[in-house]
Amino acid sequence: MSQLDLRGLVKRYGAVTALGGADLAVPGGTLTAVLGPSGCGKTTLLRCVAGFERLDAGEISVDGRVVAGPGTHTPPERRHVVTVPQEGALFPHLSVRDNVAYGLTREERRSGRAEEVLDLVGLAGYGDRMPHHLSGGQQQRVAVARALAPRPSVILLDEPFSALDAGLRADLRRDVRAALRADKATGILVTHDQNEALSVADQVAVMRDGRVLQSGPPVELYREPADPWVAAFVGEAVFLPATGLDLLTPLGPVAADRIPGGTGELTVMVRPEQIVLTEGPGVSATVTGHDFHGHDATVALLLADGTRVTARVPGHAVPVAAGSAVSVRVEGACRVWRGGHLDR
Numbered sequence: 001m002s003q004l005d006l007r008g009l010v011k012r013y014g015a016v017t018a019l020g021g022a023d024l025a026v027p028g029g030t031l032t033a034v035l036g037p038s039g040c041g042k043t044t045l046l047r048c049v050a051g052f053e054r055l056d057a058g059e060i061s062v063d064g065r066v067v068a069g070p071g072t073h074t075p076p077e078r079r080h081v082v083t084v085p086q087e088g089a090l091f092p093h094l095s096v097r098d099n100v101a102y103g104l105t106r107e108e109r110r111s112g113r114a115e116e117v118l119d120l121v122g123l124a125g126y127g128d129r130m131p132h133h134l135s136g137g138q139q140q141r142v143a144v145a146r147a148l149a150p151r152p153s154v155i156l157l158d159e160p161f162s163a164l165d166a167g168l169r170a171d172l173r174r175d176v177r178a179a180l181r182a183d184k185a186t187g188i189l190v191t192h193d194q195n196e197a198l199s200v201a202d203q204v205a206v207m208r209d210g211r212v213l214q215s216g217p218p219v220e221l222y223r224e225p226a227d228p229w230v231a232a233f234v235g236e237a238v239f240l241p242a243t244g245l246d247l248l249t250p251l252g253p254v255a256a257d258r259i260p261g262g263t264g265e266l267t268v269m270v271r272p273e274q275i276v277l278t279e280g281p282g283v284s285a286t287v288t289g290h291d292f293h294g295h296d297a298t299v300a301l302l303l304a305d306g307t308r309v310t311a312r313v314p315g316h317a318v319p320v321a322a323g324s325a326v327s328v329r330v331e332g333a334c335r336v337w338r339g340g341h342l343d344r
């Protein structure tokens with residue numbers, strides 16, 4: 001049984017259907033990142049789990065207990081679910097320790113739980129400080145410590161790193177992930193950031209139009225997206241037509257773990273990093289430009305048949321002068337669907 005089970009959640013605001021039958025299961029002690037375009041229902045999903053919104057249909061169970069469903073709506077304070085908002089929302093007049101200990105029983109306070117969770121988020125020794133003496137990143141750490149302190153059944157993180165700059169964000173998400181893991185907490189993280197979702201979560205759920213299209217471990221989602229839309233949403237994707245059992249594409253024959261049955265055109269999805277510039281045998285291509293990103297670079301290629309594709313190569317492999325003739329081939333297994341790629 002999962003720690004959090006969402007079944008067929010429907011939530012409407014007048015004529016707008018914010019959730020149109022969303023399903024998701026979050027196993028205990030794991031973090032699920034919910035990813036999706038603006039307006040797909042991520043915040044509504046969190047608000048329904050927290051109990052701030054009433055469902056129109058569906059059922060939510062926390063720890064095996066139905067907290068929302070037909071005839072049931074457990075109020076937020078009785079769900080054992082806490083939310084960490086985008087910006088910490090700490091009490092400004094309370095010290096860091098008192099902020100963290102706010103919801104704890106006298107016994108829990110005496111047991112040193114506040115110090116324990118401050119230590120987990122990397123703020124040991126900060127208990128006596130006031131919130132306005134902390135940086136934005138430190139305030140978010142306090143907010144996470146405060147959420148962990150009462151050992152809730154589920155922690156909801158609503159874009160908790162979005163107000164921070166990139167470097168700080170990477171450090172904080174790694175530390176928050178470690179803190180949740182050390183405390184065996186169960187969480188949902190809403191994010192717009194594909195890299196964040198793939199790097200931090202045990203499971204990624206991709207939402208679109210109020211439904212969860214696919215959920216699974218990050219590697220599975222990236223390598224085996226359910227459909228071309230998910231493929232393009234969780235990373236960059238090159239779609240190519242393919243023919244025959246050897247999956248002949250404009251980039252040459254490619255490998256696949258599975259070719260769907262049936263008839264009709266085949267579409268292959270290749271990740272740009274699978275397209276390798278080689279001195280060995282391959283398909284002839286002309287470099288038309290590149291974008292250098294430091295650790296890697298994207299190289300725009302024009303193939304002999306007029307197809308344009310983008311390869312991702314290590315940063316040390318560029319510059320490759322525009323106009324250069326190169327050979328390319330595809331490495332690793334590709335994803336294949338039935339249907340023409342141009343109608344995607």
Ligand SMILES: Nc1ncnc2c1ncn2[C@@H]1O[C@H](COP(=O)(O)OP(=O)(O)OP(=O)(O)O)[C@@H](O)[C@H]1O
Binds near residue numbers: 016037041
């Ligand atoms: N209180 C409300 N009243 C009316 N419509 C709402 C309300 N809250 C959300 N919506 C609508 O429901 C849909 C889903 O909104 P939601 O905020 O859950 O999306 P989101 O995925 O969190 O978006 P974002 O990534 O932009 O925060 C949107 O069309 C939104 O306009």
